[in-house]
Amino acid sequence: MSGPGGDAAEVDARGLRCPAPVLRAAAAARTLPAGALLRVTATDPAAAVDLPAWARMRGHELVTCEGTGDLVVVTVRLTG
Template sequence: MSTSDADETGPDLVLDCRDLRCPMPVIELAKHVGDVEVGATVAVLAHDPAARVDIPAWCRMRGHEALGEAVGPDGVPAHRVRRLH
């Protein structure tokens, strides 16, 4: 699956972390990234501005691919991650 495929079909899993503050969006991602197959994508919906930095940093440390930020439902930032292992 390429990045464009993920953009066209949407994420395989959406984590609604809108009301959670740092570090909870990253903790939820860490808990649930294994719920999807390798190559699948996860979107973390989070209002917390720290998620913009924390999620890509977590991906670098854990060997997953940060696909960037998109606008999710209701204008909520959706931080997209591809599981690589």
């Protein structure tokens, strides 16, 4: 759950391949309230496309999608 100051809940999907990062994000999202931030860190390059698409399909707000070397970090604000 988001902590004080809007800290994001974290999903570590490093080392997992499609569709596991999206499945992990979806499972975490079900446990969080609307307005919470969810940050997913993945090493699968497809996550840079798959996670924003999942967020869009679910009506969540894509906050950031960044690639840093071998990592993809996606932050989403969940909707109700």
